Amino acid sequence: MAAMFSQNPLMNGPNYSFNDAPTVNAPEGARQHRFDPYTDNGGSTLAIAGADFTVMAGDTRLTSGYSINSRHHPKLFKIGGTTADQKDATLVLSVVGFAADGEALKERLDVICKMYRFRHGKPMSAKACAQRLSTILYQKRFFPYYAYAILGGLDEEGKGAVYSYDPVGSYEREQCRAGGAAASLIMPFLDNQVNFKNQYIPGSGEGHALQERERRPLAREEVEILVKDAFDGAVERHIEVGDGLQMMVITKDGIEEVFLPLKRD
């Protein structure tokens, strides 16, 4: 900043106080011991949107370093129900990264959804909630929630909707998304199996003439198998993923939740 204004020929010296006050550097050799407010608690999440459903999933391991803190720590949360048990919720938030920030983010969003209900007498739509979540994250742009969030629900037409976020709130609606420690392992698998990337119709031509396999929405059973396979693969190759698989299926009839075992090694 200072260098920028020193370009002024008249100002070959110290700058204005209001641009940036001079900072006193710590004396030579003084050690600045700073508290690091973040840790990475590992784990992985995944969401796939279907024609009339959304499947959200996450493993239930919570780590710090090489230690497993807990083998059962859910990363998926129902959001915006009227009661504490979230029986009538219609949205699911998954968070992965720093667990305490994830928890705080979830509670912020849930309270906001509850206040929305008080004010408007109806639940928040997936689209509105997605936009609001983005602003919540961006409000802490300079001390971010270190959490990769995915929001799942159904849109106004009843189609599956998945919104994925970075820690400072940029977001987009997608067909599917993997987040967290094993995202780089799961995402390419999803590209291939959900969006049929690199799948071509056999014998349809050579090189650029090759025709892509036509995309079709996956059935719920297919998706559930895909999710399990994705996590079984991730568990095999990533030490921070394992123990249990939490899966939520959002349909017009509500949210079904299942827990499946994963390898605990």
Added chain:
Amino acid sequence: MFRNNYDNDSVTFSPQGRIFQVEYAAEAVKQGSVVVGIASKTHAVLVAIKRNAEELSSYQKKLFPIDEHTGIAIAGLTSDARVLSNFMKQQCLGHRLTYGRSMPVRSLVDMIGSKAQTNTQHYGKRPYGVGLLVAGVDEQGPHLFEFQPSGMTEEMMAFAIGARSQMARTYLEKNLDKFQDCTREELIRHGLRALKESLVQDRELTVDNTSVATVGTVKGEDGLAVVEPFKVFDGQDVVAWIESVADDKEEGAGAGEAQAGESMEVDS
């Protein structure tokens, strides 16, 4: 001409030891239409008469949810009630956030009590012009509280505030012994009968002007008490209850019960 010199603000006592502004605020409560609340061992119910300012306008809501375990009935200035209800909602959400439990009803009522009391002791402030009945459940079971603009709060077994509420209170006093062991349905019917006592001659309970709200505890599968969340019923949802108390002139609940039984699927 006589002029009261001691009612210009709420910080001045009259020589008789009265604070007129607070008493006037209590009068505002009596201007509001009547609301009745009753608590039993398992449930607390609120019932209310809604008023419409004119034939063409809608009816003013009287019962409001605060949190899943608590709700209020209001009599007096609706806008003042909104301030209090927003405050209560925020306190409940905050409590749930920091402790992971529903706010004890007494703590909640004490908070609005203190809030209202400070208004009566600071120059330039005005007491709330609204009285509340607060119904809720917590670990100790169902509760019913009365709140007055003076900041007075008191736990009640059954109570009524608002216009002509003395008639309703008389009914409640007469039937006080029954309430403890009443079911949810019986409580509602007692509430509605108390309301009817307060009505002026040619008016009666209709689907348009009657509101009912309930909250309670039910035994869960594991034998532990589960909260049955606060829920407000309006319009067609209260038809069966109104009909069940339509033509019993005597206090006995006999006839109404069987009739109400089969059409009571309003709960969810």
Added chain:
Amino acid sequence: MDHRPQAWGRPRDDVYGAYDASYLNHSAPKTATQSPIVTGTSVIAIKFKDGVVMAADNLASYGSLARFTDVKRLRTFLSASVVGFGGDVSDMQFLDRHLNELAIDEAYEHETTASVSGPAPGQLNAANLHKYLSKLMYRRRNDFDPLWNQILVAGVDGAQQPFLASVDLRGTTFTSPSLATGFGAMLAQPIMRRYAATEEDAAKLTRDQAVDIVKECMKVLFYRDARSLDRYSIAVVTREGVELKEDEQLEKQSWAFAERIRGYGTQTV
């Protein structure tokens, strides 16, 4: 002439010299706990059929110096829950005072019948307390003024089931059938997980079994953790309340294994 609007109406540096903004720099680095000073080592706890057993030794170390040898690191809350502290002892004492205040407030709110001991209905249970502490710790980390502790909270939850959970200086929370802080996470947790890998396993353990497991773990910790002590506190918390013993001596130690350790001492082979 400097035409930038920021400079309008201000003394020119080339005429008057640069503005001396040093007075704005009154902020020395905040002297919050930037690192722990006097510390307690592991706290361990395991669930059993009707409750939780928790233990921690009575040592407060000043670096590698065994500074205070009679420091109680387990405390009860409203005769219903037990809180165990690892990490900085001054922060523990701050939290202890804070919890005393909270307990008094809570006792006022929910009057108990004098004759009955143990938890009163409606008072903060272990789950409520853990939630509160986690908010407190997370708030302090957000202020960059952390309470340098890892805390275990044990008791029963709202559904009257055994409850055990942890919260650390960053506000991270988790639960598990068995928990251990610090070195305990490496040394004691694997032993406890042998007996209670899942909630179902823990629900089969008896009180005596759980106490034995915890005592065994305390012994292993004393063998291997250089910042530990053979005097410890142990608490058993159930629906009926808390039994806390604060001056236990480690029993049946056997240092036979030490003879086989080679390469650290004066031995030459």
